[in-house]
Amino acid sequence: MDVISTILSETGFAQITFGQGVMILIGLTLLYLAIVRGFEPLLLVPIGFGGILANIPGVDIATGDGLLYLLYQGGLETSIFPLLIFMGVGALTDFGPVLANPKTILLGAAAQIGIFVTVLGALGLSVAGVMDFNIAEAAAIGIIGGADGPTAIYVASKLAPDLLGAIAVAAYSYMALVPLIQPPIVRALTSLEERKIVMAQAREVSKLEKILFPLLLLLLTALLLPSAAPLLGMLCFGNLMRECGVVERLSDTAQNALINIVTILLGLAVGSKLGAEYFLEWKTLGILALGVVAFALGTAGGVLMAKLLNLVVKDKVNPIIGAAGVSAVPMAARVSNRLGIEANPENILLMHAMGPNVAGVIGSATAAGIMITYVGGAG
Amino acid sequence: MDVISTILSETGFAQITFGQGVMILIGLTLLYLAIVRGFEPLLLVPIGFGGILANIPGVDIATGDGLLYLLYQGGLETSIFPLLIFMGVGALTDFGPVLANPKTILLGAAAQIGIFVTVLGALGLSVAGVMDFNIAEAAAIGIIGGADGPTAIYVASKLAPDLLGAIAVAAYSYMALVPLIQPPIVRALTSLEERKIVMAQAREVSKLEKILFPLLLLLLTALLLPSAAPLLGMLCFGNLMRECGVVERLSDTAQNALINIVTILLGLAVGSKLGAEYFLEWKTLGILALGVVAFALGTAGGVLMAKLLNLVVKDKVNPIIGAAGVSAVPMAARVSNRLGIEANPENILLMHAMGPNVAGVIGSATAAGIMITYVGGAG
């Protein structure tokens, strides 16, 4: 009968391409990593699942008027989702450690070196004819080294939307792999003596300082780097709600219902860019390779900056915490803590590492602003 | 004065039509049923209220740039609302009973027979000249028999948007009337002996089985019935978040804040299709009549399938739980439980009935996919 052949021809078996099959397996791999291995599950579960949905043949999900495409269009093309996530991150972040020891901000600065060196590396691959990244794509890839998911997604959606899926997968995968990537680099660049340095107890930070910090950061951004103002502005807004003490209910919603809703929708929207036509490209291999380079260089940058600082400051810094400057909050700070205990079981570095760790978020948002300005102006 | 006559001419008294008055009374009836009688209040309170708002004369609420129209356009025309509800349903559903006794899935399959027979009935009315339903409308009406609100709304918004209001009202009304519709049918089709059958204690289901089930269902959908993938995919996504154990905060939001927000907005949006011009049509009578037929046939299908199964399986199934296969979660399972106790006060069927009950959700989403494929291809 006619209808049976219609129905048969509409099955997935009849329509699936090899590429879609591969992508479904990759989606399942991401779910495995998220669920069994604990790789950034809050993002990789929705992204992985979205990636599978995006590769179901014969139905508009990540295309046309399908849900994932509508979410992509409404939330990522507009940047609304990453900006609301940044607001939630601000509401969840305690900048106390940064205020107690502002020089750790410099570690967060140095750890962004990996971003820019990687941009150069990506362009080098293009020049060498290995890959074909233009400057906007190279900039978006570099941001993986910022080790901050929403920043990477924000930049990629603006500068290289077709690479968004691969960049997000790389960013979250390497953030989850920080416990593997960082320790050998830290050990190679520091002596055991250095890793044993005990840092002075951080001072108490007043409530007023915490309230003023997001405003200070906002004003500095407005005056020096307006292109970073959407990201840093929303971070500061969330943090001001958290610290000001008079809008508890808004802060609570920003930290819970709102960020959770947006995380679910953002993850699915990112999944819409895991279609085989976007992801199964040689460029993806380049992105994965460059991403790990960016993380490694950022880690090295943070550690070396800490050693440099120790040449000039009185209160020595344990160079391990430089590695936390990449961000990957709070994973990198925990790795620093573990490395500290390994060198000296009584040395609890966690709170000290939180300083460069959250400064790294500011650092990569800064770098994002510069990328967008420069590529918009020169690229 | 001029302004007074303007204001008088703008009052509702001066503008209301007879049809709008009737619809406001129908809206109040729905609120009465929801609030006093407990008829699916989570949906019928917003739908009934939305129906009243939609019939207020002289102001754009369900039309133009009014709120209800914007919600309809943004959430129903796009299918975003029913899909997010399905995600929440997935996050709220425990598929354990299905895994413990997979053959109950067949009861959920058989109970969908009502859907397709009703489609034929609707077309029969057209052929006989009583009503004038085309095939898309007939398909949307049949889905009422799926006894699943978001599925009915999803299909109606795609295939017969003008009938959406009447279809949603019929679907939720009959779901609430399951305790009246099902018992006589079950008693008529079964002997007391059959209704006394005690089922074996269900086995324990492992966490890993529960995690893998939504993925299995997703892959099967992708390969066999891609057109059901939006609905079943979101159901599986919600369920995976629930079961995987690593995204508690997302699962919690999907089950609470998010589904509640979307339920409010969906109900109001459905209300926008309760304008007199849509609802006060002979077709509505046809929909109400066909809806109850669909429910009755579905119930019968489930029960008869259980009796059929008992001819071949070793562990006998109490045929009452076949009735739970229509879905109407969890009302139909409770009705089955009550009928079981009536026949044998020590026979607690609730958990056994949850199997076909949740399988019925999968069954009607499957039927929805087939309708959309077929009507898209042939209609």
Place this chain on the structure above:
Amino acid sequence: MDVISTILSETGFAQITFGQGVMILIGLTLLYLAIVRGFEPLLLVPIGFGGILANIPGVDIATGDGLLYLLYQGGLETSIFPLLIFMGVGALTDFGPVLANPKTILLGAAAQIGIFVTVLGALGLSVAGVMDFNIAEAAAIGIIGGADGPTAIYVASKLAPDLLGAIAVAAYSYMALVPLIQPPIVRALTSLEERKIVMAQAREVSKLEKILFPLLLLLLTALLLPSAAPLLGMLCFGNLMRECGVVERLSDTAQNALINIVTILLGLAVGSKLGAEYFLEWKTLGILALGVVAFALGTAGGVLMAKLLNLVVKDKVNPIIGAAGVSAVPMAARVSNRLGIEANPENILLMHAMGPNVAGVIGSATAAGIMITYVGGAG
């Protein structure tokens, strides 16, 4: 190098205008008032912060495809945000005091006099050549006297979007200043004897009355004043969800997650209209001046109506509670309570004042409907 001059020319220092600098200071002032002084922080924190973001030079935030502009376009131009807030307000409001003593509704009516006198005042300024308000703008300014934030934002977004920022700032500022504005007026218009009046204990209100009240109000609105139906309809919907007792989870979400999310987004969207080009106009001074006049006249209207009522009713009304008729819930009711205790330390007026207080919300929404009808028809 070329790139350095590009980056320098893109800094805020190089681009900021004098007007933007002034507006950033005004934004900081609003944050100071909200955080340190406790001025309506739930709205003024997001509005003030949004105002700063809107004045950052050289980046699209409140313009183009910037977040604040998108929120304005999606939530304010469409009226979706204020209507959802009104639903939440309904879910948060107990109309029990109104039901216990319905004549206090008249106080809520009289307190809206300030609205309409202020409209005349605004037009008077135009006629006198001091300002240049058209009738739509005058109507939007008058609504400040309604002492109800979402109503003012709703009307301004419809009738005078360019004045939205100034109107919202004026409305929330004066609501916060109620404890300063009202007491001298109340004391001037009443004798100590009158302020000592002890009111009869309010009667118990049944659950059924509370359920029927929002439906009654809805029907009256539908029949008499359809143009107020969007605002009052959503208020009634929220209140019905609260009182009906069968949709606890929806009511809870409307009162918490949903209203909080919308408040954050609404505040930012209002901030988008605090760009220097909108706010730094002579009209803003007129709005600030007229706003306080409207509050003062509304307060006087409520108090004088209470004295008038006392000429005819048996159970005397303490005229202080007339002041609560402006709305500014619950601040104005608390001010009435304090004034009552000042006159007679044993006289607890709080619950009595809640009657006119919540009636004032209905009163200003009514006035809003009239404005929109009249200006749409005649302006």
Place this chain on the structure above:
Amino acid sequence: MQSGDELFFQGVELMLAGIGSVFVFLIMLVLATRTMSWALMRFGRAGEDDLPLAHVAAISAAVSAYRRSRRVEE
């Protein structure tokens, strides 16, 4: 473009009509509220004697009555 006098007259008109409407509306609300409360106290809660399935019949009857009334007009 309108003259200042016209504009001011419009304002007076809006003020009077507005205050009047608000009062009419809210006085009606007072009366309706009082009537409702009185009725509830007088008659108590209505009996619950109707058949649950009756509502579908009621909705059907309403639609049917409406369509018949239309047919007469057409």
Place this chain on the structure above:
Amino acid sequence: MQSGDELFFQGVELMLAGIGSVFVFLIMLVLATRTMSWALMRFGRAGEDDLPLAHVAAISAAVSAYRRSRRVEE
């Protein structure tokens, strides 16, 4: 426009195809579910012996294999 007979025939077709498809799909689901449960009981949980970094390698290998296969076709 189609005749009544055609419409009714379409309905019959849809009914048969629909019921058939639902049953085929759900029977497959029964079989797949049983197979999964059986496999899990039979083999237990797979060992966790793979290297964590292996997944990036796996993804890379998949992309690489895919691109190579394309090149052959092109």
Place this chain on the structure above:
Amino acid sequence: MQSGDELFFQGVELMLAGIGSVFVFLIMLVLATRTMSWALMRFGRAGEDDLPLAHVAAISAAVSAYRRSRRVEE
């Protein structure tokens, strides 16, 4: 289309300018943070002696000053 050399030079430029800007920005942040903390410790919390209504006056004064300054320019 640009040559490989140009592209690579752009990359070098972006790297240097980027690293420089991040450091300048974050060094300014270190300085600003230190200054703020120092000022708060030095001067404590400012007195709360202003009149609450003063803020409306302040906003009015700001708008007024701004408009006057504009008028001069126009």
